[in-house]
Amino acid sequence: MINFKFADIGEGIHEGKILKWHYDVGDKVAEGETMVVIETDKVNAEIPVPEDGVLKKKGAEVGDTIEVGEVLAVIDDGSGDEEAEDETEKSEKETDESKKENSDDEESASVVGSVETSDEVLPPSEESEEEEEVSDRPALATPVARKMAKDMGVDIKKIKGSGPEGRVMKEDIKKAAEQQETKQDRQPKQAKRPTMPSMQEKRTRREKISTLRKSVVNAMDTSNTLIPDTTVMDEFDVTELVKFRGEQKALAEEKGTKLTYLPLIIKAVILAMKEYPIFNASYDHEREEIVYKNYYNIGIAVDTPDGLIVPNIKDADQKSIIELAGEVETLAKKARDRKLNLEDLKDTTFSITNYGAFGAKLGTPVINHPEVAILGMGAITKKPVVIDDEIKVRSMFPVSLTVDHRIIDGGDAGRFMVKLKEYLSNPMLLLLS
Numbered sequence: 001m002i003n004f005k006f007a008d009i010g011e012g013i014h015e016g017k018i019l020k021w022h023y024d025v026g027d028k029v030a031e032g033e034t035m036v037v038i039e040t041d042k043v044n045a046e047i048p049v050p051e052d053g054v055l056k057k058k059g060a061e062v063g064d065t066i067e068v069g070e071v072l073a074v075i076d077d078g079s080g081d082e083e084a085e086d087e088t089e090k091s092e093k094e095t096d097e098s099k100k101e102n103s104d105d106e107e108s109a110s111v112v113g114s115v116e117t118s119d120e121v122l123p124p125s126e127e128s129e130e131e132e133e134v135s136d137r138p139a140l141a142t143p144v145a146r147k148m149a150k151d152m153g154v155d156i157k158k159i160k161g162s163g164p165e166g167r168v169m170k171e172d173i174k175k176a177a178e179q180q181e182t183k184q185d186r187q188p189k190q191a192k193r194p195t196m197p198s199m200q201e202k203r204t205r206r207e208k209i210s211t212l213r214k215s216v217v218n219a220m221d222t223s224n225t226l227i228p229d230t231t232v233m234d235e236f237d238v239t240e241l242v243k244f245r246g247e248q249k250a251l252a253e254e255k256g257t258k259l260t261y262l263p264l265i266i267k268a269v270i271l272a273m274k275e276y277p278i279f280n281a282s283y284d285h286e287r288e289e290i291v292y293k294n295y296y297n298i299g300i301a302v303d304t305p306d307g308l309i310v311p312n313i314k315d316a317d318q319k320s321i322i323e324l325a326g327e328v329e330t331l332a333k334k335a336r337d338r339k340l341n342l343e344d345l346k347d348t349t350f351s352i353t354n355y356g357a358f359g360a361k362l363g364t365p366v367i368n369h370p371e372v373a374i375l376g377m378g379a380i381t382k383k384p385v386v387i388d389d390e391i392k393v394r395s396m397f398p399v400s401l402t403v404d405h406r407i408i409d410g411g412d413a414g415r416f417m418v419k420l421k422e423y424l425s426n427p428m429l430l431l432l433s
Helices: 088-100 131-137 143-151 170-184 211-226 237-253 261-275 321-336 409-423 428-432
Strands: 003-005 016-019 032-040 045-048 053-058 065-067 071-076 229-237 281-284 290-292 298-300 303-304 306-309 350-354 372-379 381-387 390-406
Touching: 003 053, 032 071, 065 237, 143 170, 211 306, 229 409, 237 321, 237 409, 261 298, 261 321, 261 350, 261 372, 261 390, 290 321, 298 321, 298 428, 372 409, 390 409, 409 428
Parallel strands: 298 350, 350 372
Antiparallel strands: 003 071, 016 032, 016 065, 032 045, 053 071, 229 390, 281 290, 303 306, 372 390, 381 390
């Protein structure tokens, strides 16, 4: 028997919701075929069958949430090993034993071995390598200990238990809470989460947020908590850019892609970042260091029915405008179809969001931590502009640049905008640079 567990698939994913099982209990399963689709806060992950055999048991049903390290499926591979058939039963037995060891108020608590999750933003970990290894496994603890850890805001997965077989004891939790409080004293303070005011419940409707929306909530909380940001705004005369795009649209279509303004803007952003590398960096708060990156992975915010997703174009500086146009089109489609993989989302260095696509002109985009800047694009419109004391109709492009004010000053932001305006006002520079 094989106890197939939901593995850590990276990018900080701790849990997922079962969307679809491709097999029923009793079905023969083939190695490499998709066994189940799990919705995470970033992608819909297709989990393959690990070995040929027969599906004996499902660890969770459609709609259930399963956490990393929990048994996803029990597969009979013909080995005849009955001992490994069901770890969940073992966990239940451990739970019963732990209840006997503790007070009567533990009887209604959760099952031992489950992994607690939290919406709180915790400071970067400073545990030793040994403690990191412990955090990869579901913590062994009594239900009361789990509740105590949750109440004290401690991630029980990161605690090395001092009890029998590594069981996490109350003293371990108290010690971890004290250590965490010491670390948090060196971190930016979190704003207190507001409580919901009283309301007429009969005249309201509640809707549970999706896994993706939960990810957006956490990302925005992190950005707002850690980053003191500021936004500079300007309006570029892009009359020549509009003309250039019009002339090149047919050529792009011949090569099988659609030329929007976004690939041209991406090209201009990269050229400006090469002159001002601070915009392609991140800030390591723990070490008090600026991390400059020698690669340019440009994130593009995509509006989907489920929420905002930001895949990125890898090594965008090495691609032509036509190639960038093709990647923009491909990533946008994959995002809307929920076909993105984790590689599409990892290691973004700078993001661009286009609220102009919905008719908006100006906005204050929120930085995608740990990046240090984000560019917001408004709608290009024709406006009367005074040039050499004459009123002329020009195509104007409103732009917003939000920066991490810890390491980017207003002067840096202004110079970056001037350089960006230079490239977008004279698109031939995009081909010559």
